[in-house]
Amino acid sequence: MDKALSRIKVLDLSRVVAGPVCTSILGDLGADIIKVEGPDFVDETRTWFPPDIEDISLYYMAVNRNKRAITVNLKTEEGIQIIKKLIQESDVIVENFKTGTMERLGLGYEDLKTLNPTIIHCSITGFGHTGPYKQLPGYDFLAQAMSGFMSVNGTPNGEPVKAGIALADLYAGLYSTISILAALEARNHTGRGQHCDISLLDSMVASLLNIGTGFLNTGNPPIRYGNQHPTLVPYQNFKTKDKEIIIAVGNDRQFQRLCSLINAEELSQDDRFVTANTRIIYRDALIPIIQKEILTKTADEWLTILQESNIPCGPINTLDRVFTDEQVLERQMIQEVEHPTVGIVKLLGSPIKLSDTPVTIERHPPLHGEHTEEVLSELGYNKQKIEMLKKEQVI
Structure with missing residues (x-):
């Protein structure tokens, strides 16, 4: 061929x-x-x-x-x-x-x-x-x-x-x-x-994509966020009972579903957290609340729950896990x-x-x-x- x-x-x-x-x-x-x-x-x-x-x-x-x-x-x-x-x-x-x-x-x-x-x-x-x-x-x-x-x-x-x-x-x-x-x-x-x-x-x-374009048009120097995201919150690693996982909420609907899953529906009604723009401003107040709830279950438990609700998430794999992953x-x-x-x-x-x-x-x-x-x-x-x-x- x-x-x-x-x-x-x-x-x-x-x-x-x-x-x-x-x-x-x-x-x-x-x-x-x-x-x-x-x-x-x-x-x-x-x-x-x-x-x-x-x-x-x-x-x-x-x-x-x-x-x-x-x-x-x-x-x-x-x-x-x-x-x-x-x-x-x-x-x-x-x-x-x-x-x-x-x-x-x-x-x-x-x-x-x-x-x-x-x-x-x-x-x-x-x-x-x-x-x-x-x-x-x-x-x-x-x-x-x-x-x-x-x-x-x-x-x-x-x-x-x-x-x-x-x-x-x-x-x-x-x-x-x-x-x-x-x-x-x-x-x-x-x-x-x-x-x-x-x-x-x-x-x-x-x-540099969005970071470079942002600087060119605003003149504002970007901040290093580590494993967090400059424009999406929550979009980072969280500790569970046994190990860390990634939760990557990309829009307001996903955030509302996440709030329901962690039994914190009130967060999705809080004016500080309703939209992506406001969650950026108040990330320091929001993240500890979510982290406290995520600590109540294991990584596998959370990944199953989150995936069933179509919330982007995943493990932080070491290479031995990567190369035995069924998807890979x-x-x-x-x-x-x-x-x-x-x-x-x-x-x-x-x-x-x-x-x-x-x-x-x-x-x-x-x-x-x-x-x-x-x-x-x-x-x-x-x-x-x-x-x-x-x-x-x-x-």
């Missing part, structure tokens, strides 16, 4: 997280991803462990499935020629070199257009290809801090906190994927490729793949569910240079030439 992108070839010169996230998604959708590393210079995430399985990094495995891996020395003229041949046969190139590096290699977008006018070139950098920061190196942590995200993340009296996952890398990877898909669709109409310029900082600034299992969010050196590896499933061209994992995260000879053979290199390139440390 053809997959959604089965006719698309992607040359992946990216490493670490943001670029590999993008190309893994494209690979999940069926694109032929050719991941390029140096003969001696590997993707850094190959060396990031623990956690690992037999010295193979699980960080690397997390974002490099559905790819073929080759080695090419970009410091050699012959290596650049291999890349140029791949560009001529590719639809997309994804890279995350510092701004200006591709141009110094003779592989800037203007060069690529000459080789292949339909190529879509996606660059992922810390700060983009324009602006005063364009030459600076950028990392996820910096983008979380410089975007203002950390200033609104954390408890009211605590320090600014970064997210526990690489949000800037993830968002940049997702925006890169979206931009590539948009460019592919545009190419269907124009016959031309284009350059996609994605930055970690831009991606995190865009993530039903949605196939755990996938197993055979790896050539360590046996069965469990990977996260894709959230993309397509009815006609389903997402599958066809390839294990590749070993370093695993498919070099295969790919070069497809380019027309014979065995003798490949052996010569090895001896000359081009591959």
Whole structure:
């Protein structure tokens, strides 16, 4: 069965997280991803462990499935020629070199257009290809801090906190994927490729959504609310008899039902709490009342009661509970793949569910240079030439 992108070839010169996230998604959708590393210079995430399985990094495995891996020395003229041949046969190139590096290699977008006018070139950098920061190196942590995200993340009296996952890398990877898909669709109409310029900082600034928009239009700096919500109350964690749960009341009708369930109907008639706007003002008076009632039952008891009344709620799961949750299992969010050196590896499933061209994992995260000879053979290199390139440390 053809997959959604089965006719698309992607040359992946990216490493670490943001670029590999993008190309893994494209690979999940069926694109032929050719991941390029140096003969001696590997993707850094190959060396990031623990956690690992037999010295193979699980960080690397997390974002490099559905790819073929080759080695090419970009410091050699012959290596650049291999890349140029791949560009001529590719639809997309994804890279995350510092701004200006591709141009110094003779592989800037203007060069690529000459080789292949339909190529879509996606660059992922810390700060983009324009602006005063364009030459600076950028990392996820910096983008979380410089975007203002950390200033609104954390408890009211605590320090600014970064997210526990690489949000800037993830968002940049997702925006890169979206931009590539948009460019592919545009190419269907124009016959031309284009350059996609994605930055970690831009991606995190865009993530501010209502908080950023609110500040832009009022000038009022946001407050850190921890696990509470700036505009919805009650929308936070509550302690039960045994453990904490989340209750996320999104409108006044849900609040009225919650008041009935906790035997406090009078709260829904109190002028301080009748509407979402007033509950924000008087949250400090309301939350302790609700908390006192929630302490009367266990987490499971409350979750059953609340769910039966269609009040959004849920447990605060640890990962062992996440990966045994019947919903997570039903949605196939755990996938197993055979790896050539360590046996069965469990990977996260894709959230993309397509009815006609389903997402599958066809390839294990590749070993370093695993498919070099295969790919070069497809380019027309014979065995003798490949052996010569090895001896000359081009591959």
